[in-house]
Amino acid sequence: MLDGMMAQKTFKPVNEKGLALIELRAYAYDVLRRTFASEPSQEYLGLMKDTIDQFPFSSESEYILKGIEAVKKSLDQLDRSVGISKDVSEELLWDYTRMFIGPDQLVAPPWESAYANEDKLLFQKETLAVREAYLKYLFLPVQFQQEADDHIGLELDFMYQLCLILYEKMKSGDLSYAEVLEDQKSFLQQHLLTWVDRFGKDVVNNSATDFYKGMANILTGYLSLDQRAIEELLAI
Template sequence: MLDSITTQTTTNQPVSEGVLALIELRAYAYDVLRRTFASEPSQEYLELMKNTIVQFPFASESEDILKGIKAVDSSLNRSSGLSRQDVDGLQWDYTRLFIGPDQLAAPPWESAYANEDKLLFQKETLEVRGAYLKHLFLPAQFQQEADDHIGLELDFMYQLCLELYEKAKSGESFQEVLEDQQSFLQQHLLKWVPRFGRDIINNSTTDFYKGMASILMGYLSLDLGAVEELLTVNSAN
């Protein structure tokens, strides 16, 4: 990802455009993913995805991302426009997978994958909350929705990308933000999302969510490598 990037090493001097571009692409990817899994899809969101999913970054570097893009694109572009029936079908699939009322096929909380009884608000939730509070990230539905919901965890990574970009652009040290992203990926997202993603693929009735699950799993795995590369570049300075 960082091929041919030359960084500037003087204190308080911005890093190279290549590094900033990589951070922007990471923020874009997390923005797409957080919007996908945080709430049921609106007509406007689906129209946007219909026209932009093929632009999801790093597809050439991940078979899972490329496969997911093809599935989502096929799902949304079967006809010239998205009908009300199409939107209703995707909203129902989201509800059935992640909300209920029946037993959830793919519970969207980290703690549900950490214990056999799939209990929520366990120690994993408190650990995630601690990571949020360090960066003053307070979910809008604090104490109403478990902090370890997939949409919130992805939103947290997105917010850290924005913080990272501002620090890098202004020449401030961004080592700690990168280390926190690395830790959050290793200790949280990558520990449970592979199982979560497989549950979606095995139980979804739409190619859209099967594809987005594939993109999610592929991207998180790839992003850990991106963070490690950025840490290497930063520490070399």
């Protein structure tokens, strides 16, 4: 009994560290999924302006550091008291629309399958593979069969959702959290990391705003760090 209590006490600080890292990972994925899943809302931009500084691990990644600087530069142009000006938010809206929506050239199509095959097709075998991963955790896109499952926003949302599951499991002492970590690791390796580098480069090279150039750098920088985070968590 005493031993058991001792043991618990011994492991508790480590778990707290683990939980803190998972919380940060959830935070990072939350920022990233919102950035790439839909057009920038006023509320989102306001939040970004106030909080981009606290995006984790700028000290560990030049990309993240560079990205945060660029995002700040983009959003700091304006007078703090009036919030995000109409001009800036329209510029960002157009930048998003042009790169991930249209017209004429989708310079950075935000779907894994568009990078996995040379014809930039949607709803391909990558879509099915991603769907299979989602189904294990009983997830499906809200717009199932209308929006392709391998949209960057959905893949990032999946990583975010797994972070929440992971957190709950670890917090409650459910040792199956390791399986979630393994699944996150393989999802990163088999999906996001296979294409996000190229996607990020396309955004950096084609974006007309520091904001999206910056967010693309944060995205690629963070995903490569997240592999490390998973390894560390697995080692706990």
